[in-house]
Amino acid sequence: xxxxxxxxxxxxxxxxxxxxxxxxxxxxxxxxxxxxxxxxxxxxxxxxxxxxxxxxxxxxxxxxxxxxxxxxxxxxxxxxxxxxxxxxxxxxxxxxxxxxxxxxxxxxxxxxxxxxxxxxxxxxxxxxxxxxxxxxxxxxxxxxxxxxxxxxxxxxxxxxxxxxxxxxxxxxxxxxxxxxxxxxxxxxxxxxxxxxxxxxxxx
Numbered sequence: 765x766x767x768x769x770x771x772x773x774x775x776x777x778x779x780x781x782x783x784x785x786x787x788x789x790x791x792x793x794x795x796x797x798x799x800x801x802x803x804x805x806x807x808x809x810x811x812x813x814x815x816x817x818x819x820x821x822x823x824x825x826x827x828x829x830x831x832x833x834x835x836x837x838x839x840x841x842x843x844x845x846x847x848x849x850x851x852x853x854x855x856x857x858x859x860x861x862x863x864x865x866x867x868x869x870x871x872x873x874x875x876x877x878x879x880x881x882x883x884x885x886x887x888x889x890x891x892x893x894x895x896x897x898x899x900x901x902x903x904x905x906x907x908x909x910x911x912x913x914x915x916x917x918x919x920x921x922x923x924x925x926x927x928x929x930x931x932x933x934x935x936x937x938x939x940x941x942x943x944x945x946x947x948x949x950x951x952x953x954x955x956x957x958x959x960x961x962x963x964x965x966x967x
Contacts, residue, residue, distance in 0.1 A: 787831030
């Protein structure tokens, strides 16, 4: 395999990290790296080999559904499952709570739609909520890139004492534009669930 500039490999890694669960198609990678598809594939393969050759790396690169994604290595599956089955009691940040509220009331919803509503990137909060078991993938949108659709889990319902998602208390009746008013939206959500600053329910 030809020698590749390490900075280019690092650049691709950065792009993939920012892309999150949506990943990047080969054509998109080629555009971002300002090269052709063949060279982009070679660079992606080198990044994959770099991950696979490192015992101290818990992630690797995979091609799923036409998109390259950073994923956890299969050998750590049991360890990751243990973490998900025993979530930490760390507080939920305001950003994560905001994303959780949007997903709860707008599901199924894509990361891009969440970003548009919040006005900022939501990759971090989404990963946190997935790790805590509050949200999960609910399929993919039938559009360009087939972005992941997110929805809440049974754990979310249990956490807030709901029998079904239909039992969510109303926020603002028939006012879709109010989802863009973050302060009002979050105040309503926190009041509806009596959420404390620590991210749990009040006693």
